[in-house]
Amino acid sequence: MLHFAVNYDELVKDFKKRVIIEGTPILVTLLADKVYAIQDKCTHMGASLSKGTFNDHKVQCRLHGAVFDLNTGEVQTKPHISFIKMPAKKAKVFQTVIQDEKVYIDIK
Ligand code: FES
Numbered sequence: 001m002l003h004f005a006v007n008y009d010e011l012v013k014d015f016k017k018r019v020i021i022e023g024t025p026i027l028v029t030l031l032a033d034k035v036y037a038i039q040d041k042c043t044h045m046g047a048s049l050s051k052g053t054f055n056d057h058k059v060q061c062r063l064h065g066a067v068f069d070l071n072t073g074e075v076q077t078k079p080h081i082s083f084i085k086m087p088a089k090k091a092k093v094f095q096t097v098i099q100d101e102k103v104y105i106d107i108k
Pocket residue numbers: 042043044045046047061062063064065066079080
């Protein structure tokens with residue numbers, strides 16, 4: 001089911017916005033001309049990924065450094081405190097659809 005997220009004309013370089021759809025916080029971002037949507041809750045300890053660092057098609061959580069692929073949600077770098085690495089699950093990613101100058105997120 002498609003849910004409205006943002007107007008297409010809001011999408012500028014490095015755009016980031018947290019939206020809540022059906023009670024789920026979702027981060028919508030535009031990086032390198034592609035719109036991504038990923039759960040805005042780190043799978044490690046729940047920090048908002050929208051406050052993280054974005055690079056290429058990845059986001060790094062600001063709390064313990066977990067890096068998630070925005071295409072797949074896979075963990076690229078495990079979270080860590082000092083030299084101790086910890087587990088984190090894959091993040092949920094969502095398909096985005098652009099219709100009538102609006103961006104929708106497909107929640108399945
Ligand atoms: S809460 Fe995100 S890495 Fe720990």
